[in-house]
Amino acid sequence: MPGGMLSDKLGRKGTITAGWLIYSLVYFGFAFAGSQYQAWILFAIYGLFFGLTEGAEKAFVCDLVSANIRGSAYGVYNFMIGVSALPSSLIMGILWQRYGVETAFSFGAFLALTASILLFFLLKKDHKK
Secondary structure (H helix, E strand, C coil): CHHHHHHHHHCHHHHHHHHHHHHHHHHHHHHHCCCHHHHHHHHHHHHHHHHHHHHHHHHHHHHHCCHHHHHHHHHHHHHHHHHHHHHHHHHHHHHHHHHCHHHHHHHHHHHHHHHHHHHHHHCCCCCCC
8 A cells, every 4th residue: 555655646657666676676685695684674675565566556557447447457467467476486496496596586686677677768658646
């Protein structure tokens, strides 16, 4: 909810991009964390990512479609999130097992950073109501 409210004021693109950048930084942190307390701090910061993006992403879906197909759009959005969870988890597990924790988390961080950059620079209009 906080991210959704923030995106109402500042725009969807900036709020989602900030959240994805935090995700990227946290994953880079997980890749190189050397102690338990560092992992706990990173988990707390990871919560900030969720708080910023979950509501803003759903609001973004609402902004992109007309009211008469909004329910279908939310269905497709949630379906895609669910369907992508299995392959992303498998890739993470394979990278971790074959190349180590640093590679697995760094790969996730790199993808989030790439997505942030693409969203920020390729989306021409910042959507907010």
